[in-house]
Amino acid sequence: MDYQKPKGTADLLPGTTGLWEKVEANAREVFREFGYRGIRTPMFEDYNVFSRNVGDTSDIVEKEMYDFHDKGDRHIALRPEGTAGVVRAYVENKLYGPEYPKPYKVYYMGPMFRYERPQSGRQREFHQIGVEALNNESPQIDVEVIAMAMTLFKRFGVPNVKLTINTLGDKQVREDYRQALIDYLKPHYDELSKDSQDRLYRNPLRVLDSKDAGDQKIVANAPSILDYLDDESQAYFDQVQSLLKQLGIDYEIDTNMVRGLDYYNHTIFEIMSDSPVFGGGYTTVCAGGRYNGLIKQLGGPEEGGIGFGMGVERLMLLLQQENPEFAPQDSLDVFFASADDQGDALAFDLLNKIRQQGIVADKDYSGVKVGKQIKEAFRRNAKYFAVFGGREVDEGKFELKNAATKGSVEIAVDDFATDPAKYLK
Incomplete structure (x- = not known):
């Protein structure tokens, strides 16, 4: 029987993983600069960590969650997103205590799971890089989080992205707007898609971001949430916009953007790209928002938080299209070839000594002819190579050859072992 990976998963093979590791390293560096750990x-x-907090009317909970009962009959779910689990950990470990910094800034990286139709840039096992700034309710933190996300894209060499923002107001604003939407959509019930009909009374805001063309025509004339903001919510949104302008961050307001998770309020945002790799139109690569009720809902104090999640698979597609030079090239500092058993033993010993000093090095292990070994040095993008045999062992010297210039220099084996970096410039 031929075994294959499950549908909606992917093998990340050497040659690909280098790009992932570089993205993760750059993200960690940016997060460190902004004070995140x-x-x-x-x-x-x-199961309830997600069903009660992501929202039982969201697509994630209704259709996409991988959930099961374990051997102890506990209802378990694979995480479909990162925020709820981070907030659960924050509350359980009482990280809101006076001895902890405020806001409490963390980042995460790892796989998420949703049972959905696999497509380019989105699998059933997918990966996110995300942040959460907990225990705060400040427009400055909202803008800092957005600025950090935009900094990431600049660091990745993909600056041509679009930032869209919206506000969902506070709890009362959201309730008032919810009723206004229901009143507007009710006369159009028979024209709505089945998904939107199902959502109309349970979560009408989700109708706004329906991908159905008929639904989009109907909601084009729907009331705007900006018309229902109270003074406090309006002032908060005004301050977010003012701070974005202060930092020179361009943005657009999209009043139909609601995000797919039910816990958001006030500031929400998406960072999108219209790169041809996505097949036309803008595709969201990073998104997030504020969630002032979620911490209390999970048993913690009445505190706010804000965060974002970035889809790594989509980011990889974007990088390959827009900045292919970002991908690291595998290479070696030096490659050793062996002409005989004596030379092979010396090469093996020397290899170990120089690796201890941070040199990226390898050798032949197959025993093929020297010519093939040297070809392997070039195939592996080695900057230098050397051939070891009985003569090199007897004389204690060898020729180090520059793969690019074809020049060579004779070096004592002991000198090279003592300070290889001196010769591998």
Whole structure:
């Protein structure tokens, strides 16, 4: 029987993983500059961590969650997103105590799971890089989080992205707007798609971001949430916009953007690209927002938080199209070839000594002819190579050859072992 990976998953093979590692390293560096530290939470949680907090009317909970009962009959779900698990860890470990910084800034990286139709840039096992700034309710933190996301794209060499923002107001604003939407959509019920009909009374805001063309025509004339903001919510949104302008960050307001998770309020945002790799139109690569009720809902104090999640698979497609030079090239500092058993033993010993000093080095292990070994040095993009045999062993010297210039220099084996970096410039 031929075994294959499950549908909606992918093997990340050498040659690809280097790009992933470079993206993750750059993200960690940016997060460190903004004062964020890493957090790692379980890949599965109690089902209710997601169903009650992501929202039981969201597509994630209704259609996409991988959930099961384990051998102890506990209802478990693989994490479909990162925020709920991070907030659960924050509350459970009482990280809101006076001894902890405020806001409490963390980042995460790892796989998420949703049962949906696999497509380019989105799998059933997919990966996110995300951040959360907990225990705060400040427009400055909202803008800092957005600025950090935009900094990431600049660091990746993909500056041509579009930032869109919206506000969902506070709880009362959202309730008032919810009723206004229901009143507007009710006369169009029979024209709506089945998904939107199902959502109309349970979560009408989700109708606004329907991908159905008929639904989009109907909601084009729907009331705007900006018309329902109270003074406090309006002032908060005004301050977010003012701070974005102060930092020179361009943005557009999209009043139909609501995000797919039910816990958001006030500031929400998406960072999108119209790169041809996505097949036309703008595709969201990073998105997030504020969630002032979620911490209390999970048993913690009445505190706010804001964060974002970035889809790594989509980011990889974007990088390959827009900045292919970002991908690291595998190479070696030096490659050793062996002419005989004596030379091979010396090469093996020397290899170990120079690796201890941070030199990226390798040798032949197959025993093929020297010519093939040297071809392998070039195939592996080695900057230098050397051939070891009985003569090199007897004389204690060898020729180090520059792969690019074809020049060579004779070096004592002991000198090279003592300070290889001196010769590998």
